[in-house]
Amino acid sequence: MKAAILTLALVITFVQADIYLHNPRGSNNRLDEANRERNNANRLFDSQNNNRGGYNVGSVYYYENSTLSLEWTNQHTCGDQNADCEQIIQYMCDDRLRDGSSTNTIPDNPTRCNNYDCNTDLEFGMHEDFDYYTNCELRSRNMGLFTADRNLRGNTAEYTRQNNNGNRRGYECPEERDYYPYWHPTPWRDIVIFTTDVARCPYYLAESENVKSRFACVLPTDYINMANRNRGNNFIIPITREECEAIVHDDGTENGTTGVWREFTPDPSVGAPECVEAHWSRDNHLGNTVGGFPINYNWTIPNLPHEHCTIRIRYNITTTDYEAWEGVSAEQASRNEQVYNGNQDNLQRRRISPIPSVYERFNFSFDEAKERGYVFRQNPVVKIFPDSPGNNNFGLQLAINTNQFGRTFQDRGHSFAIRSQSEELSSECPTIHNLNVRGKRGNIVQVYPGVEYDFVPNRLVAAVGDCVHFQWTGSNTNPNNNDGQGRAGTDRSNVVLLHAQNYAEGMVKTDTFGHWGNSYPEDLDTTNTSFLGLSRADRQALATLETKQYGGEMSELDDAGTYFDLGPRKITMKGTYYYMCTRNNNFTNRGQKGKIIAQTDPLSLKRIGWPGGVVETPQTTLTVPLGTLSQAVEFRVTDIASPDIAIADIQRLAGGDDMEVNLPENQASGIKKIDPTGQLPQTSRSMMATVGIDLDDPTTTSAVILQANENNFWVFEPLETEIVDGRAVAQTDSGGYFVVSTPLQYGLVVGIPVAIVVILLVAIIALLLVIYFRVRPEKWSSAKENVQKTQMKIKRSFAKQI
Incomplete structure (x- = not known):
């Protein structure tokens, strides 16, 4: 429970900075409104977002260990030099968590709830529960947290810089929302932290509630309820051990009950979150990132089955005028049990500390800074010229709103379920990719800041033997005047394979089915064309949605239900597949199309940056240590089953089908490919990644890893190799092709560098x-x-x- 240390005083922003979750469907406090604006911005949480964001309710489920592509947009830059940004994605599960049936905010008075129990009143949506919020509104606020120059109207945790009036949104605790990592126990678990300053990643990972205990003062429920009813006695739940254990509650027995300073230990099954570089995004642009794809993260659904879960993304944005982390030492950051002691002198010092951090950068004295406006205050007028003849005391007013110092934005999703895999399913589908639909009915202006329809992921790369879980949901209560096909106000989607390429456009690719340039679907009964090897019944279900509701008017899927679930289906046929939705494909303003690349070889994809990470396939591991990379890299590791496929790909990359590729004759492993194939963006040449490859014969004691990279694709060169527990291990500074060979063979078949040849000849x-x-x-x-x-x-x- 750090004090000023835990301020993630994170943020200082001078303009509104919204964030919207698109997959899973973000709510932005929306339920099922038929208008473009949400009805109640205070329904479940404080988003600070534009009123038009969010999607109507629709629940789905995901299997444990499956891969879910998270997608979102944020208004202001992240991962760029002109701002400092953190984005934290979290989830929580609770038996009573629900979307509700009313857009009204859940009451904070149990007498207004069914059976005098707001936690179980199904009318109201609820994430955090009544007891969590009651503890927050009675608990002392952490006096060391950054509050800028805001006048907080109370001393409990419901009063923050961003919520100085103590307003309530659902049962969210404002102090927990505004500061991360938070010092008090919460129901939220971290998935990933994106940051523009990856040097803070070790701190985040060490302080995450996933791995580090939290402490709190635990008091009897009837004692808290009594204090809640008698607010006039100014009772506040303390946040120090000494004050907590000094409380004695007279419960009518001889012993009474004292306050208990309790440790809340992390669940070991949750594990540490990831921390990576933030994706680059453009300022004032709720759009895609580099390469034209949405900002995304592939989340492996945890092994924690539960029917009632939700997800949230938090967004903290700042300029670098003020050093939000100034004064946070490693020693302070590691003290979890210490809290701010309330010393008035220290409090005053902390409050004025932001001022010198501005004017000292200009080498001004404090008096000169005040005179010229170089201090943090509401809409200051800065005199960029000193007072001198001819300058006429010229000043420029800045649009700085101290209400936005420490600004946090968020979006949350609707409820979803995490379900266990049966033994049969886990055997049939060792890898499951979730394929969903994002967006809602309307043109780009009508749905903004939401998005139009698309498949998620829009381009899925998978291996034959993997499974795809086709599942999506929609709504019948979109605004009736929003553009679209089919019955007004409704969302519907289906999946059909596009017709093959009509005429040659450059090189015709083999094993390619469908063509993005077409708008007609393939004939379902075509005998020589399949879709991922799915059965005719599955292809028909994807096209007609017949598994849930079939009959009535189906030309535009009007009489189908809003929800569709095919369940996981195994990919049995390799190829590149282009598919479409027949309903939402009006070429003038929308095109709902997707692509699946199904390859024969097992593969794994992961984005790794400065904090390091691991990419694993069944036979290969790429390990990137902390501090190795100077920027994030999208890695793909593939176990290539056929040498012929590897040779053909090497020839293609090297630029000649007739090029001779010298593969080892006595291979001790299959061929592996690591993309990108070029030199890695290292922080220094001494920092290397490590590749580990399983040996065909685990008893082999002497072998060497050979590598070919983009500088010399057709020549395999030896790497310094160790044999560790049945696998060959070597370091590398680049991607490319890798294979293991026994030492007696590789020298005869490997292309040897010219210098070595000359030395041998001499x-x-x-x-x-x-x-x-x-x-x-x-x-x-x-x-x-x-x-x-x-x-x-x-x-x-x-x-x-x-």
Whole structure:
């Protein structure tokens, strides 16, 4: 429970900075409104977002260990030099968590709830529960947290810089929302932290509630309820051990009950979150990131089955005018049990500390900074010229609103379920990819800041043998005047394979099914065309949505239900598949199409940056240590089953089908590919990634990893290799192709660098000369005499020139 340390005083922003979750469907406090604006911005949480964001309710489920592509947009830059940003994605599960059936905010008075129990009143949506909020509104606020110059109207945790009036949104605790990592126990678990300053990642990972205990003062419920009813006594739940254990509650027995300072330990099954570089995004632009794809993160659904879960993304944005982390030492950051002691002198010092952090950068004295406006205050007028003749005391007003110092934005999703896999399913589907639909009915203006329809992920790369879980949900209560096909106000989607390429456009690719340039679907009964190898029944279900509701008017899917679930289906046929939704494909303003690349080889994808990470396939592991990379890299590791496929790909990359590729004849492993194939963006040449490859024969004691990269694709060169527990391990500074070979074989088949060849030839010639002169000593004498004569001639010639 840190004090000023835990301020993630995170943020200082001078303009509104919204964030919207698109997959899973973000709510932005929306339930099922038929208008573009949400009805109640205070329904579940404080988003600070534009009123038009969010999607109507629709619940789905995900299997544990499956991969879910999270997608979102944020208004202001992240991952760029002109701002400092953190984005934290979290989830929580609770038996009573629900979306509710009313847009009204859940009451904070149990007498207004069914059976006098707001926690179980199904009318109201609820994430955090009544007891959590009651503890927050009675608990002392952490006096060390950054509050800028705001006048907080109370001293409990419901009063913060961002919520100085103590307003309530659902049962959210304002102090927990505004500061991360938070010092008090919460129901939220971290998934990933994105940051523009990855040097803070070790701190985040160490302080995450996933891995580090929290402490709190635990008091009897009836004692808290009594205090809640009698607010006039100014009772506040303390946040120090000493004050907590000093409380004695007279419960009518001889012993009574004292306050208990309790440790809340993390669930070991949750595990540490990830921390990576923030995706680059453009300022004032709720759009895609580099490459034209949405900002995204692939979340592996945890092994924590539960029917009632939700997800949230928190967004903290700042300029660098004020150092939000100033004064936070490693020692302070590690003290979880210490809290701010309320010393008034220290409090005053902390409150004025932001001012010097501005004016000292300009080498101003405090008085000069005040006079010229170089202090943090509401809409300051800064005099960029000193007072002198001709300047006329010229000043420029800045649009700085101290209400936005420490600004946090968030969006949350609707409820979803995490379900266990049966033994049969886990055996049939070792890897499950969730394929969903994002967006809502309307054109780009009508749905903004939401998005139009798309498949998520829009481009899925998977392996034959993986499974795809087709599932999506929609709504019947979109605004009736929003553009779209089919019955007004309704969302519907289906999946059909696009028709094949009509005419040649460059090289015709094999194993390619469908073409993005078409708007007509493939004939479902075509015998030589399939979709991922799915059965005809599955292809028909995806097209007609018949698994849930079939019949009535289906030309535009009007009489189908809003929800569709095919369940996981195994990919049995390799290829590149282009597919579409027949309903939402009006070329003038929308096109709902997707692509699945199904390859025969197992693969794994992961984005890794400065904090390091691991990418694993069944046979290969790429380990990138902390501090190795200077920027984030999208890695793909593939176990290539067929040498012919590897050779063809190497030839393609190297630029010639007739190029000779020297693969080892005595391979001790299959061929592996690590993308990107070029040089990694290292922080220094001494920092390397490590590749580990399983040996075909785990008893092998001597082998070497060979690598070919984009500088020399057709030549495999040896890496310094160790054999550890049945696998070959080596370090590398680049991607490319890798294979293990036994040491007696690789030297005969590997392309050897020119320098090594020259050295070997010189050594061989020297050895032959030694043998020759030993056999014919008279030739050595003659040769020696000739050398001496030549030396004399050179000396005489040199003397004449002098």
